[in-house]
Amino acid sequence: MASLAPIRLEGADVALHPAWLEPADADALLCTLRDDLPWETHHVRLFGRDVPSPRLSCWIGDAGTSYRYSGVRHQPLPWTEPLQAVRWRLERETGHRFNSVLANLYRDGRDAMGWHSDDEPELGPRPVIASVSLGGTRRFVLKHREVPTRKLNLPLPHGSLLLMRGDTQRNYRHALPRTALSVLPRINLTFRHVHATP
Ligand SMILES: O=C(O)CCC(=O)C(=O)O
Numbered sequence: 001m002a003s004l005a006p007i008r009l010e011g012a013d014v015a016l017h018p019a020w021l022e023p024a025d026a027d028a029l030l031c032t033l034r035d036d037l038p039w040e041t042h043h044v045r046l047f048g049r050d051v052p053s054p055r056l057s058c059w060i061g062d063a064g065t066s067y068r069y070s071g072v073r074h075q076p077l078p079w080t081e082p083l084q085a086v087r088w089r090l091e092r093e094t095g096h097r098f099n100s101v102l103a104n105l106y107r108d109g110r111d112a113m114g115w116h117s118d119d120e121p122e123l124g125p126r127p128v129i130a131s132v133s134l135g136g137t138r139r140f141v142l143k144h145r146e147v148p149t150r151k152l153n154l155p156l157p158h159g160s161l162l163l164m165r166g167d168t169q170r171n172y173r174h175a176l177p178r179t180a181l182s183v184l185p186r187i188n189l190t191f192r193h194v195h196a197t198p
């Protein structure tokens, strides 16, 4: 992958390919995923209450890759053909294995994702996350847990691939902030490798 360019950020291993998918392929993938995935609102448990997440989501993976967010264990939906194709290309080009993907649909600038790390125990100590973005460009932000000056604003355009590896999740949190700007709908796919849980 010639244009997967490493990004300088101390204590992280982040690389970005701004145009990993051809525009026409990215357009087609955006349309099929938006129309075909069974999008739903996931809830997070906050101070004893179930709060709806400000976005639509869908968890897809191999059988046995159940995934826990906010204390709730979710069973994956089966792979669709277009998602399988992206997974295989990612595996071929990055040399990493992925057995599941969390899809998120941000309908407009009010949809967002708060500060977190992808550090669930089932992802292992140094998870590899491959994040494919489709649709409206949104600002992805990384911030070091202890050193506030270590932060990065990364606009993720249509068809881009962001790879996070190594100690990125251990040292950094990330978020997709809301925006008052008028933005097109956006789908983000985070491919992960979930280890079997008993
Ligand atoms: O939408 C994005 O770019 C970020 C998604 C994310 O952080 C996640 O799915 O864990």
Ligand SMILES: [Fe+2]
Residues within 6 Å of the ligand: 116, 117, 118, 174
């Ligand atoms: Fe994340």
